[in-house]
Amino acid sequence: MTSPHAHALVALGRYLREHDYRFITVTPSTHRRINRRPGNERALDLRGIFGWSRPFAAEDVAPELLDLMREAGIVEPDGALLRSTLRASSLGELLAFHSAYPTDDDDAVFFGPDTYRFVGTMGRAFPWLGSGPVRALDIGCGGGAGALAIARHFPHAEVIGADINTRALALTVVNARLAELPNLQACHSNLFDSLIGDFDLIVSNPPYVLDPSELPYRHGGGMRGAELSVRIVKESLGRLRRGGNLMLYTGVAITGAQDEFLEAIRPELEAQCDHWSYEELDPDIFGGQLGEPGYEEAERIAAVWLHAIKR
Numbered sequence: 047m048t049s050p051h052a053h054a055l056v057a058l059g060r061y062l063r064e065h066d067y068r069f070i071t072v073t074p075s076t077h078r079r080i081n082r083r084p085g086n087e088r089a090l091d092l093r094g095i096f097g098w099s100r101p102f103a104a105e106d107v108a109p110e111l112l113d114l115m116r117e118a119g120i121v122e123p124d125g126a127l128l129r130s131t132l133r134a135s136s137l138g139e140l141l142a143f144h145s146a147y148p149t150d151d152d153d154a155v156f157f158g159p160d161t162y163r164f165v166g167t168m169g170r171a172f173p174w175l176g177s178g179p180v181r182a183l184d185i186g187c188g189g190g191a192g193a194l195a196i197a198r199h200f201p202h203a204e205v206i207g208a209d210i211n212t213r214a215l216a217l218t219v220v221n222a223r224l225a226e227l228p229n230l231q232a233c234h235s236n237l238f239d240s241l242i243g244d245f246d247l248i249v250s251n252p253p254y255v256l257d258p259s260e261l262p263y264r265h266g267g268g269m270r271g272a273e274l275s276v277r278i279v280k281e282s283l284g285r286l287r288r289g290g291n292l293m294l295y296t297g298v299a300i301t302g303a304q305d306e307f308l309e310a311i312r313p314e315l316e317a318q319c320d321h322w323s324y325e326e327l328d329p330d331i332f333g334g335q336l337g338e339p340g341y342e343e344a345e346r347i348a349a350v351w352l353h354a355i356k357r
Contacts, residue, residue: 052220054117055132059141059224061114062092062134069097071135071158075334077147088127096134099147101127132217133157137165137191140198142221144189145213149263153213155189156263160349163327164251164295165195167351171293172199174353179203179246179291185237185278186210186252188263190218190230196247197222197230203247208235211262238281246290248282250275254297255332255347256340270299270340272307279311279352283318286356294352297331299344307350315354322354 072080080086081098089100095107101124104112115121120131132143135157144157172178178200184193187207197205207218207230215232222230235241252274257265267273275296282292298307308324315322328349336344 050117051119052216052223054114055120055143055220056223058111058114058118058120059134059143059220061111062096062141065092067092067096067134067141068136069093069134070162071097071133071144073159074148081147095130096132099130099133101125101129103127135161137161137194140194140221140225142189142191142194143217143224152261153211154261154263155211155214155217157189157191160251160295160297160331161188161191163349164249165191167295167327168192168249168293169195169199171291171353174355175200175247175291181243181245182206182247183208183241183245183249183285185248185250185282187218187232188214188251190214190221190232192249192251193218193230194221194225194227196249197227198225201227201229203229205230206233206241207231208233208237208241210234210236237278238285241285244285244287244290246287247293248286248290249293250278250282251295252278255335256299256338258339266296269306269310270344272296272298272310275307276310279354280314283314283354283356288356290356292352292354292356295327296350296352297347298350299341300346300348301343302345305348305350311352318357319354320357322352324350324352327351 089095089102094100131146134141145154182196182205184207187193187209190207193207218232253264254266254271256271326348330346331349332347
């Protein structure tokens, strides 16, 4: 994303805010179902264009809006109509740009119900941090939702959003500028490979499904998608300062009474942390994934939350 594109996208975000735009992004299956309803074939308002990713006619939008979209480079043809390549979702009082539906590209930037659970649970844990971190990191930041929440709540902190996806990092920068958060910066890094120093707070909402296409924003590797989450826990504990906090939201395939992810990380947590907690936020998410190869023995996928404090 070039600087002129980013500048126009920030201006577009301000336009949406000035016009009281709000949109809560749903799961892909719900999105698909709602868009298939009669009358939803094309966008008739801002939510249809930037939330539901529906095609629209040029004459149905304000010329100022269409100019900003073209300057930002986010308009593409859809038959005789046009379509936005980005969505904008509400995140509390903030707006965050991310990829349009459907998110099929390798470099798609995902935002959805997992994002809301992640940011909401993290916010409820902020009181544990007292006056807050001096240096914080969001690993696999995507469009920057976690980093945005930290930077806004702790304006004195240096906050880094790290990802391997350059498209995600470009949107993180735009979303930070739109939110007027100068204490947030983006960094291209494969986990900690390009990051220097240690941190008081590390958060992550990584990919956690076993995806045959290995889309980066979905695929969590082996252990039915838990491999990446295990690696993040182990590497994060090595980069936390004494008393530093690790907060991780992920999904875990549960087989019978066994939680393979928890058993993989428990030794590290007990060896390096005086306090840690682990809970299921939702016992049954992405049920459709259980019909995919690799999940034959899994009974459910649970959304889990880990909060660990380094000794």
